[in-house]
Amino acid sequence: xxxxxxxxxxxxxxxxxxxxxxxxxxxxxxxxxxxxxxxxxxxxxxxxxxxxxxxxxxxxxxxxxxxxxxxxxxxxxxxxxxxxxxxxxxxxxxxxxxxxxxxxxxxxxxxxxxxxxxxxxxxxxxxxxxxxxxxxxxxxxxxxxxxxxxxxxxxxxxxxxxxxxxxxxxxxxxxxxxxxxxxxxxxxxxxxxxxxxxxxxxxxxxxxxxxxxxxxxxxxxxxxxxx
Amino acid sequence: xxxxxxxxxxxxxxxxxxxxxxxxxxxxxxxxxxxxxxxxxxxxxxxxxxxxxxxxxxxxxxxxxxxxxxxxxxxxxxxxxxxxxxxxxxxxxxxxxxxxxxxxxxxxxxxxxxxxxxxxxxxxxxxxxxxxxxxxxxxxxxxxxxxxxxxxxxxxxxxxxxxxxxxxxxxxxxxxxxxxxxxxxxxxxxxxxxxxxxxxxxxxxxxxxxxxxxxxxxxxxxxxxxxxxxxxxxxxxxxxxxxxxxxxxxxxxxxxxxxxxxxxxxxxxxxxxxxxxxxxxxxxxxxxxxxxxxxxxxxxxxxxxxxxxxxxxxxxxxxxxxxxxxxxxxxxxxxxxxxxxxxxxxxxxxxxxxxxxxxxxxxxxxxxxxxxxxxxxxxxxxxxxxxxxxxxxxxxxxxxxxxxxxxxxxxxxxxxxxxxxxxxxxxxxxxxxxxxxxxxxxxxxxxxxxxxxxxxxxxxxxxxxxxxxxxxxxxxxxxxxxxxxxxxxxxxxxxxxxxxxxxxxxxxxxxxxxxxxxxxxxxxxxxxxxxxxxxxxxxxxxxxxxxxxxxxxxxxxxxxxxxxxxxxxxxxxxxxxxxxxxxx
Numbered sequence: 001x002x003x004x005x006x007x008x009x010x011x012x013x014x015x016x017x018x019x020x021x022x023x024x025x026x027x028x029x030x031x032x033x034x035x036x037x038x039x040x041x042x043x044x045x046x047x048x049x050x051x052x053x054x055x056x057x058x059x060x061x062x063x064x065x066x067x068x069x070x071x072x073x074x075x076x077x078x079x080x081x082x083x084x085x086x087x088x089x090x091x092x093x094x095x096x097x098x099x100x101x102x103x104x105x106x107x108x109x110x111x112x113x114x115x116x117x118x119x120x121x122x123x124x125x126x127x128x129x130x131x132x133x134x135x136x137x138x139x140x141x142x143x144x145x146x147x148x149x150x151x152x153x154x155x156x157x158x159x160x161x162x163x164x165x166x167x168x169x170x171x172x173x174x175x176x177x178x179x180x181x182x183x184x185x186x187x188x189x190x191x192x193x194x195x196x197x198x199x200x201x202x203x204x205x206x207x208x209x210x211x212x213x214x215x216x217x218x219x220x221x222x223x224x225x226x227x
Numbered sequence: 228x229x230x231x232x233x234x235x236x237x238x239x240x241x242x243x244x245x246x247x248x249x250x251x252x253x254x255x256x257x258x259x260x261x262x263x264x265x266x267x268x269x270x271x272x273x274x275x276x277x278x279x280x281x282x283x284x285x286x287x288x289x290x291x292x293x294x295x296x297x298x299x300x301x302x303x304x305x306x307x308x309x310x311x312x313x314x315x316x317x318x319x320x321x322x323x324x325x326x327x328x329x330x331x332x333x334x335x336x337x338x339x340x341x342x343x344x345x346x347x348x349x350x351x352x353x354x355x356x357x358x359x360x361x362x363x364x365x366x367x368x369x370x371x372x373x374x375x376x377x378x379x380x381x382x383x384x385x386x387x388x389x390x391x392x393x394x395x396x397x398x399x400x401x402x403x404x405x406x407x408x409x410x411x412x413x414x415x416x417x418x419x420x421x422x423x424x425x426x427x428x429x430x431x432x433x434x435x436x437x438x439x440x441x442x443x444x445x446x447x448x449x450x451x452x453x454x455x456x457x458x459x460x461x462x463x464x465x466x467x468x469x470x471x472x473x474x475x476x477x478x479x480x481x482x483x484x485x486x487x488x489x490x491x492x493x494x495x496x497x498x499x500x501x502x503x504x505x506x507x508x509x510x511x512x513x514x515x516x517x518x519x520x521x522x523x524x525x526x527x528x529x530x531x532x533x534x535x536x537x538x539x540x541x542x543x544x545x546x547x548x549x550x551x552x553x554x555x556x557x558x559x560x561x562x563x564x565x566x567x568x569x570x571x572x573x574x575x576x577x578x579x580x581x582x583x584x585x586x587x588x589x590x591x592x593x594x595x596x597x598x599x600x601x602x603x604x605x606x607x608x609x610x611x612x613x614x615x616x617x618x619x620x621x622x623x624x625x626x627x628x629x630x631x632x633x634x635x636x637x638x639x640x641x642x643x644x645x646x647x648x649x650x651x652x653x654x655x656x657x658x659x660x661x662x663x664x665x666x667x668x669x670x671x672x673x674x675x676x677x678x679x680x681x682x683x684x685x686x687x688x689x690x691x692x693x694x695x696x697x698x699x700x701x702x703x704x705x706x707x708x709x710x711x712x713x714x715x716x717x718x719x720x721x722x723x724x725x726x727x728x729x730x731x732x733x734x735x736x737x738x739x740x741x742x743x744x745x746x747x748x749x750x751x752x753x754x755x756x757x758x759x760x761x762x763x764x765x766x767x768x769x770x771x772x773x774x775x776x777x778x779x780x781x782x783x784x785x786x787x788x789x790x791x792x793x794x795x796x797x798x799x800x801x802x803x804x805x806x807x808x809x810x811x
Contacts (some may be wrong), residue, residue, distance in 0.1 A: 024476075025430065025475060025476040025477075026230055026430065026431075026457045026476035026478060027229070027456075027457070027476075027577060028459075028465065028475065028476070029457075029458065029459055029460075029465055029574055030571060030574055030575065030576035030577065032229070032577045032580070035228070070579065070580070070639070072578055072579060072632060072635055072636065072639075073632075074631075074632075077464075078464055079463045079464045080462075080463070080464045081464050081466060081467070094464070096463070096464075097571075098571070098574075098576070099569065099571060099576030099577075099578070101577050101578070101579065101580065176228070177228050177231045178231075178430045178431070178433055180430075183468055196469075197467075197468045197469035197470075198469050199425075199469055199470075201468045201469050201470075202427065203430075203468070203477065204428075205428060205430055205433075207433065226428045226433070227427070227428055
């Protein structure tokens, strides 16, 4: 147990939804989705169920359960970014109509573990968070509604318990190219626990490959993640 | 994957020796200024050739244009080519402000040309151009008989050629060497706005290199000329994680050049690798040189008037038995890419993106033509182009009235072999009802939608076929046939009649049969009574009885699918009447 004591046993969470858009960075103006859920989107789903400064999610593997299907729609989006100091933006004045190439009828199994961060206090331990997550996921509790890439594409989720069989992934193997892994944030400029992004906040990428419907996600320190 | 695939295509072009080298681009130049070796003006050359009703300028591979924007745009000039304001100081109007602007632009051009000539000292041609430009005496040009045509084109691009020499001055090796040094290409953004250059990971190639802040332009039809695939407007909600413009999507300059060049090659005027489907421009390419790549445009495009057989020929290639030693298209595992782009003002949106193998795609295209096969008159084309099919769903048969998104979804369904979009069925039925006419393309579409849906969702019910199927007992289909027969009876009873029951009752008969048919059946008796030929009347009565056989009751309304079957049944029955007539 010693070697693995820093991480929990793997959790398996099934997520699905009517639509999803895991926007490619190069196509984020007129959105085009990645073919498969990105690790950062998976992390977002997990964090919406449980997150504390003391813990950190590690996404290890994503299974694709539904065939990859596309849909092209036009949507209204907001053409503005709200600065932390602003009193708000009036959305009606900042509307933009943009096209989007989205995924439809998606379903994934996210395999992940929990890790403690240096912000963990003496009263924190992994078993506590592990049990918290299992309890919350089982009941369907979340801090905010989990979503598939964009807030408007709400996700349903269900915990797959350890004794339950895994849903079958699709029989598709292909190279997905370089996929966004996550944003590596630079926290030096943060003040009063408020993060503000600087030029040194960088996106990181990894070579994504789908083999029989399974996307293996490398860990950050594996050398496979580039920034 | 789109950018990666395009970059790979550029590499393929480079390997085949047809790629545009870095720092160059294909640009239309309507007029060339011909000089002699001493730098004296010899003449103007018109490069435009008639293309349909318009004159189209020839495209040349010349140094990439500089991005110019804002009030200081006049400080940037292109490399030994530009519009007449820069090259000759010719103002676009006689306005004082424009004159001043042209003077300033020309000054920049002169300075730039001088700078280039100091670099290429050995090249006499560059020197000649420099001498001509510096002399500032362009009266000979302005007095030339072709100048009038040239100055009429707003912002007409000009460049130089030396008398009796092949190629333009800006295409010479010395210029290529000059450009490949790289110091003058794409340096405009980093210097001007005091933005630090960023070296980082490239999401296309996976290598580390200088990241492009602005990508080269790739305008598609209908977009602004500065439109790009990857672009981020400033202060419009795209700057995230502290990044501005294309730093949001780290792509190295090499990759940015490669993918845009590949795309521009396919979008260029002469390219045979693009088609227009509705409002979307569709480009396609294969990972390796391939037959499908050559015939794809013919398969889907509207056949040229001069050569109407071309499309049929192209489709036949799909059906053709393989030549000795060559595997058939349907067994080709080369990857095949189709990219549908649509303009959204200054932006370009991806409408659809399809990756498959050549074999798969060819198979799916064949399936599409199989599905669309329906009986037709002897003079009508065997295969209907995508354009014909789509405009038949549009108001007044105009391509701009094709419902947005429908074209792209339709194309996507054909390539992927999936059911046609639901909106297609609704659109065709709407047109049929509005115009009270079931044309050949509409019948083909309806039949294709129904047949494909049946195959895909594995309905047990018998679906409509290619030609009249007297065994089909679907109520919609039967009513359609009945309606066609009733119309035929009326036509024969009143030869030369202007408006038939179709013009008054098509909508009601196909939508709410119970409201129309009892009345029509009564009318029929009157019409039959009017027929002179008794035998004919009995025959027609027999047809009616045969059709009515499976009809128990007139339903109050028909579902959308049944309305589709109604139209197909009507069309089939009518075709039968026509062919019988020719036999007589």
